Amino acid sequence: MLVLSRKINEAIQIGADIEVKVIAVEGDQVKIGIDAPKHIDIHRKEIYLTIQEENNRAAALSSDVISALSSQKK
Template sequence: MLVLTRKLNEAIQIGDDIEVKIIAVDGDQVKIGIEAPKHIDIHRKEIYLSIQEENNRAASISSELLAKLSSQKK
């Protein structure tokens, strides 16, 4: 993990397309702004993990359903 120190209104550039800027600092909260191309999804980590879990659950249900349907045809 790369750890960088930034002050208010300073930014980090990721590649050519992504900029992360420190917008505000209030106590233990930091507000950041992210500029990135529209095709790049940006989520809070807990939301991203929830999406991944739901996708895995949906994929699992689909394969179970497919197996049931296949066994009913025989």
């Protein structure tokens, strides 16, 4: 993991398209701004993990449904 120190209004550039900028620091909370192309999804990590879990459940359910439908044709 790369760890960088930044002050308010300083930024980190990721590739040519993504900029992460420190907007404010209030107590133990840091507000950041992310400038990225619209085709790049940006989520808080806990939301991203929830989306992944839901996708995995949906994929498993789809497999179960396909198996059930396949067995009915016999």
